[in-house]
Amino acid sequence: MHRQAFREEAFELLTELENALLELEENPHDQDLLGRSFRAMHTIKGSGAMFGYTAIAEFTHDIETVFDQIRNGSTNINRELIDKTLRSCDLIRVMLDDETAVSESERSDLTDYFHKLNQNKAAKGVNTSISRPSPADQSTAETEKIYRISFKPAPDIFFSGIDPLGMLNELRLLGTCSIVAHLDRIPPLEDIQPDHCYTYWDVILTTTREEHAIRDVFIFIEDSCELKIECIVKMDSFADEQVEKRLGEILVERGELTEENIAGILKQKKRLGEMLVETGLTVPSKVAAALVEQQQVREVHQKRQTTEAASSLRVPSEKLDTLVNLVGELVTVQARLTQTAAVRNDPQLANIAEEVERLTAELRESTLTIRMMPIGTCFSKFRRLVRDLSAELGKEVEMITDGAETELDKTVIERLNDPLVHIIRNSLDHGIEPAEIRERIGKPRHGTIRISAKHSGDSVVLTIHDDGAGLDAAVLRTKAIDRKLIPANAELAESELFHLIFAAGFSTATKVTGISGRGVGMDVVKKAIDSLRGQIFITSKNGQGTTITIRLPLTLAIIESLLVKIQDSSFVMPLSVVEECVELNRSDSTRAAGRLLPIRGTLVPYVPLRERFGLSGSAPLTEQVVIANVEGKRIGFVVDQVIGQHQTVIKSLGTAYRNVAAVSGATILGDGSVAMILDIPKLMIAEENICISP
Amino acid sequence: MSSISLPQTTRYLTFKLADELYAVDVANIREILDVTAITKVPMTPAFMQGVINLRGSVVPVIDLRLKFGISPTECTMNTCIIVMEVTVHGETVILGALADSVQEVLELEPEQIEPAPRIGTKIESGFIRGVGRHNNDFLMILAVNELFSFDDLAGAAVQAAV
Numbered sequence: 001m002h003r004q005a006f007r008e009e010a011f012e013l014l015t016e017l018e019n020a021l022l023e024l025e026e027n028p029h030d031q032d033l034l035g036r037s038f039r040a041m042h043t044i045k046g047s048g049a050m051f052g053y054t055a056i057a058e059f060t061h062d063i064e065t066v067f068d069q070i071r072n073g074s075t076n077i078n079r080e081l082i083d084k085t086l087r088s089c090d091l092i093r094v095m096l097d098d099e100t101a102v103s104e105s106e107r108s109d110l111t112d113y114f115h116k117l118n119q120n121k122a123a124k125g126v127n128t129s130i131s132r133p134s135p136a137d138q139s140t141a142e143t144e145k146i147y148r149i150s151f152k153p154a155p156d157i158f159f160s161g162i163d164p165l166g167m168l169n170e171l172r173l174l175g176t177c178s179i180v181a182h183l184d185r186i187p188p189l190e191d192i193q194p195d196h197c198y199t200y201w202d203v204i205l206t207t208t209r210e211e212h213a214i215r216d217v218f219i220f221i222e223d224s225c226e227l228k229i230e231c232i233v234k235m236d237s238f239a240d241e242q243v244e245k246r247l248g249e250i251l252v253e254r255g256e257l258t259e260e261n262i263a264g265i266l267k268q269k270k271r272l273g274e275m276l277v278e279t280g281l282t283v284p285s286k287v288a289a290a291l292v293e294q295q296q297v298r299e300v301h302q303k304r305q306t307t308e309a310a311s312s313l314r315v316p317s318e319k320l321d322t323l324v325n326l327v328g329e330l331v332t333v334q335a336r337l338t339q340t341a342a343v344r345n346d347p348q349l350a351n352i353a354e355e356v357e358r359l360t361a362e363l364r365e366s367t368l369t370i371r372m373m374p375i376g377t378c379f380s381k382f383r384r385l386v387r388d389l390s391a392e393l394g395k396e397v398e399m400i401t402d403g404a405e406t407e408l409d410k411t412v413i414e415r416l417n418d419p420l421v422h423i424i425r426n427s428l429d430h431g432i433e434p435a436e437i438r439e440r441i442g443k444p445r446h447g448t449i450r451i452s453a454k455h456s457g458d459s460v461v462l463t464i465h466d467d468g469a470g471l472d473a474a475v476l477r478t479k480a481i482d483r484k485l486i487p488a489n490a491e492l493a494e495s496e497l498f499h500l501i502f503a504a505g506f507s508t509a510t511k512v513t514g515i516s517g518r519g520v521g522m523d524v525v526k527k528a529i530d531s532l533r534g535q536i537f538i539t540s541k542n543g544q545g546t547t548i549t550i551r552l553p554l555t556l557a558i559i560e561s562l563l564v565k566i567q568d569s570s571f572v573m574p575l576s577v578v579e580e581c582v583e584l585n586r587s588d589s590t591r592a593a594g595r596l597l598p599i600r601g602t603l604v605p606y607v608p609l610r611e612r613f614g615l616s617g618s619a620p621l622t623e624q625v626v627i628a629n630v631e632g633k634r635i636g637f638v639v640d641q642v643i644g645q646h647q648t649v650i651k652s653l654g655t656a657y658r659n660v661a662a663v664s665g666a667t668i669l670g671d672g673s674v675a676m677i678l679d680i681p682k683l684m685i686a687e688e689n690i691c692i693s694p
Numbered sequence: 695m696s697s698i699s700l701p702q703t704t705r706y707l708t709f710k711l712a713d714e715l716y717a718v719d720v721a722n723i724r725e726i727l728d729v730t731a732i733t734k735v736p737m738t739p740a741f742m743q744g745v746i747n748l749r750g751s752v753v754p755v756i757d758l759r760l761k762f763g764i765s766p767t768e769c770t771m772n773t774c775i776i777v778m779e780v781t782v783h784g785e786t787v788i789l790g791a792l793a794d795s796v797q798e799v800l801e802l803e804p805e806q807i808e809p810a811p812r813i814g815t816k817i818e819s820g821f822i823r824g825v826g827r828h829n830n831d832f833l834m835i836l837a838v839n840e841l842f843s844f845d846d847l848a849g850a851a852v853q854a855a856v
Contacts, residue, residue, distance in 0.1 A: 329750045569733065613736035653735065653745065655787050656754040656842070662737045666745055666752045674733040674747050 003161065006051045006220065007096055008314075013040040014089050019380045021082050021089075022387065028077040037085075038067045043216050044092065050166050050220065056095050059107055062114035063088055075117060084113050086384065144175075144208050145231050151218070152200040152226035155193075162221055164197065170217045175207030204232075317410065320371055327360075327367045328558065328649035334360040335647075335670030364558065364647075369407070372554075375453045375460075376404030378413050382424055386449060389428045396435045396445055397428060402452030408460050412532055412552055416462075419525040423464050423548055424449065426522070431468030431546055441543070443467065459534075459576060462550040471540035473497045495632065498538045502526040530681065533559070533574065533664075535631060551576075561677070563646040563669075564626060564639040566610050567617040570675035571639070572648050572667060577680045579629040581642050583622055597625060597636055606636030607687055613662070630681045637683075648677060661686050705801050706826065708833055709776065709793040712764045715833040716793075717802075717826055722838050724777040724788065726796055729769050740766070746775065746790060753777065755790040756842070767792045780838045789842060802826045807835065 017040040024033045041064045049057035063085060069075040088110050149171070153164050171177055179201055186198040205214065214229050215222070334356050341353035379401045390397040408416075432438075432447030439445055450465045476497045480486045485503050501522045529536045534552040553559060553576065561572040562581075582599065584606070596603040606625050610617070625636040648667045653660070664679035706717035727748075732755050734744040741760035745752045755775055759767050767773060772795035780787055810822035823837040 332750060651752040653752060654754060654789075655782050655785060656742070656756075656789055657735055657738065657745075660735055660738055663735060666733070666735075668747050668750060668752070672747055673731055674745050674752055676733070676735060 003051050005314075006047050006053075010044050010048070010096055011093070013044055014093055015377070015380065016040050017044075018086065018089055018384055021085055022380075022383050024077060025079065025082050031071070034067065034071050038064065038071055039212075039216070041067060042213065043219065046170055046217050047220055049170060050162060052161075053095070055107075056092055059088070059095070059111065060092065062111050062118065066114050066117050069118070081117070084110055144206055147203075147205045147207065147211065147214060148228075148230045148232045149203040149205060149214060150200070150226070150228040151203065153197050153221065154224040155196040155198065157197045157221065157224060158195055160221070160224065164199075164201075167217050167221075168201065168203070171203055171205055171214070174209055174213060174217075175205055177206075178204045200226075323367055324371065327364050330360055331364060331558070331647060331649050332668045332670070336672065339670040368409070368554070368558070371410050372407035373410050373413055374405050375408050375413060375416075375462075376401070378417055378420065379404050379451060381417070382420065382451065385421060385424060386428065389425065390447075393428060394434065395428065395432055395447060397432055397447040397449060400448060400450045402450065403454045406453040406455060406460055408453075408552065409554060415528060415532055416550075416552070419528040419550075420451075420462075420464070422522070422525045424451075427464065427466040427468060427546065431466040431470070433469055456551075460552045460554060462552065463547055464550075465545060465547045467545040470542045470545050471498055471501070471538075472542050476500055495537075495539070498540055499631065501538065502536070533576070535576075537631065559648050559650060559677075561646050561648040562626065563643040563675070564624070565641040565643055566613070566639050567615050569613075569615060570643070570669060570673065571609070571678050572646055572675050573626060573628065573637070573678050573680060574648075575645065577628045577630055579627045579634065582625050582627065582636075584625045584638060585622055599627065599634075602634075604634045604636050605687075606638055607683070608638040610638070610640070628680045628684070630684050633684065635684050635687065637678075637680075650677065703801055703803055705799055706833070706835065707776070707799050708797040708828075710795045710797060711759050711762065711793060715797065715831055716758075717800075717833040717835045718776070718778065718838055719835070720799060722778045722780060724779050727775040727777060727790070729773050729775060729792070743792060748777065748788075748790075751788070753788050753790050755792060757792050759792070759794075761841075767794065770794070772796075778838055778842075780842050782839065782843055787842065800828055802828065810834075 017037055020033045020037040020040070024030065024037065027033065041060055045057050045060035045064055048054075048060065066075060066081070070077055091107065091110070151164070151167075153162075157164060168179055171179075180203075182200050182202065183198075185200060186192070192198075207213070211229055211231060215227075218225065218227050334353075338353045338357055341349045344350075383399055383401075386397055386399040427449055428447075432449070433441075433443075435445040438447065448467050451462070452465075453460060453462050455461075473494050477486075477492070480497070480500050480503075481488050481490075485500060486492065502525070503523060526536055529550055529552075532552055534550055536551075537549045538546065539549070540546040560575040562575055562578050564571050564573065580599075582597070584597065595606055595608075597606050598604075604627060608619070608623075609615075610619060619638075620640055623638050623640060624642045625638050626642065627634055627636050646669075650665045651667055653663065653666055657663070661682050662679060663676040664682075665677045666674050667677055669675050705720045707720050707723050708715055708717045710716070727746075730746055732744040732746055735742065735754075741757045743755040743757045745754050747753075757767050759765060774793055774796055775790040776793050776796065777788065777790045780789065806828065807824040807826045810824055821837055821841045823835045826833045826835050
């Protein structure tokens with residue numbers, strides 16, 4: 001349980017670290033970024049050690065030291081360092097799954113590098129640190145502080161798999177440490193439960209680090225222990241004049257004695273403080289000032305911690321899935337209620353039904369937004385990909401992202417990752433030309449990949465644009481004919497030709513590289529997008545670049561759809577593909593032998609679904625044709641009746657129906673009956689196949 | 695076939711399909727329902743009857759008579775849907791099977807069960823786990839996990855579509 005929590009957190013931290021590193025490469029002096037990287041690394045190390053990931057902890061330690069030096073200004077960031085650190089992140093990721101998976105030699109390569117850096121620094125000494133131009137940071141980094149840490153773990157701490165001694169050892173790494181163990185909570189022998197922890201500790205720690213660094217050590221058990229961290233002495237430039245606390249004060253502060261006890265004893269002679277003031281060693285205001293300052297620091301920290309705790313909450317995604325399912329069922333029940341109310345013609349009941357409808361809609365909205373995540377989490381991974389790939393290919397490529405805050409369902413984002421990686425790889429490998437060629441043809445040396453996301457109605461539109469070579473329609477045509485994907489005499493529009501790259505086994509690259517060009521990829525991309533109920537388009541200008549547009553639904557759980565009826569069967573069609581509805585009179589259908597319907601000057605083919613699905617009964621005099629538009633192709637589906645718009649909660653048909661071509665799922669209607677969700681793109685392909693092979 | 699080991703004493707639900715007795719291990723049975731509205735899924739083979747709404751989830755229903763090559767089930771007072779839980783490709787699947795009538799739950803000792811005969815039954819021997827003997831009646835014990843593996847569905851669905 002706790003290990004799992006640690007792993008999840010570690011993965012997040014690694015991602016954050018990676019982002020910070022990539023940004024650091026551009027602004028090497030950004031203290032905030034340095035701080036972020038350092039903290040991430042520190043937490044991975046600290047909690048890693050606590051949960052028994054010793055290899056990770058050791059491995060991270062050296063890197064952490066190097067970054068500490070960068071923070072202090074004694075080492076500078078260069079590309080090699082970033083490279084090595086990124087590589088280390090990858091290794092840590094592997095090690096989180098299986099510590100033994102990374103061989104010693106792989107690790108030692110990196111550790112040697114960081115070791116050397118550490119030693120270099122030691123040799124160079126303090127001289128280099130003076131060259132740093134940031135006095136503000138220097139003061140915080142160089143100031144030594146003394147903290148008093150009172151750490152009282154809950155008796156059942158061992159059950160969570162945590163070893164308090166591990167934490168104490170970690171405190172030792174932070175600075176000079178004196179630890180006092182208190183044994184007075186240990187009960188008489190007969191009451192001792194061997195699996196309980198009765199010991200608690202007081203630690204006096206002298207360190208240059210901030211309090212949060214100390215808190216980080218205890219991060220996983222903050223809830224299950226009494227933890228008090230106080231900065232008792234801050235050695236600034238007036239260190240010599242610093243007040244030294246007296247024994248009495250310390251004891252009172254620790255709550256061991258009361259003020260009265262001390263006062264009683266001290267009354268017998270002159271107060272120590274007075275003596276000190278009299279002799280000119282210190283002034284009373286210094287003491288008060290120190291206390292006020294200390295109080296303030298504590299308050300700021302407390303405030304920060306409470307806001308952090310309130311602003312976000314970690315919830316396992318299964319719980320969210322259950323919630324979404326429940327809301328889905330509630331929507332179904334609410335539809336039933338509304339229907340019943342309408343049938344009963346009872347205004348009171350209708351009122352309630354309306355209220356429930358409003359609440360359900362709100363509940364649905366807010367439940368779905370819980371699952372929403374900014375797509376930026378996905379973008380940041382690509383930054384790394386682009387960086388590594390462009391180095392490997394010897395190209396100069398810059399990635400620009402736009403709309404990273406656009407929110408999408410978590411599942412969609414996760415499943416979007418692989419297709420996007422494919423697309424970006426393709427752009428880098430085939431799209432963007434090497435710098436020399438780009439210069440020759442008058443483009444900037446730097447290639448640019450722009451990934452942007454934005455909301456559009458009930459869907460999200462993602463575009464990936466590169467300013468590379470673009471697609472050559474003529475080459476695509478020859479290739480397609482070669483592979484017998486199209487007949488040699490086929491007349492295809494440019495957009496249709498571009499769409500061919502999504503066909504299986506189609507690759508435009510003349511040579512296969514390790515990165516792409518095997519022709520697997522774009523068809524996989526298309527399949528992945530299809531499975532997300534999305535659509536993918538491609539436009540390109542030869543010599544100027546390629547743009548791939550992906551349109552995705554906001555969520556997978558509930559869709560807006562059109563409810564139609566054939567005889568007694570209900571079907572729903574996703575509204576995203578429906579373009580319009582037109583009437584079809586019996587006279588028209590008998591006249592149009594080729595099953596084409598003239599719509600505003602163009603002929604649209606239509607399919608009588610009753611016949612296709614083998615449903616009984618005869619068609620009414622006036623049928624309805626729902627015109628769907630899939631990837632620019634229009635097709636009509638003839639139904640008896642169009643009922644109207646419907647909020648469709650998608651239910652899977654399960655393994656039994658996984659290969660059915662016509663439907664993508666089912667939904668439960670207000671009256672409790674089941675309606676099929678038609679898979680329009682697949683139906684369309686099936687129709688095309690019928691046309692080709694009669 | 696005979697190598698399949700049968701557990702000790704097991705309880706079986708027996709039901710009739712066209713006057714023949716069949717049995718399914720009660721561990722696989724979830725519940726028994728009266729026949730409700732079954733929604734046909736387009737472009738699927740006939741033995742896939744369709745889906746029902748089982749308290750908010752969509753459950754597929756199979757016509758076992760058609761699956762075994764007997765005539766289609768005709769709904770009578772006694773017809774019911776046996777909802778089962780089977781393991782297909784390592785996944786637990788809930789599905790319903792139409793039965794002409796449900797009989798009883800009975801216990802069978804291992805010695806009352808013989809391995810499935812290779813010939814002489816109406817259905818493929820791969821779908822039968824064994825033949826049980828009870829009060830001079832023979833009952834086919836169905837191997838539900840194999841019966842509902844749906845490997846034949848992929849081809850069937852495509853054929854139906856074209």
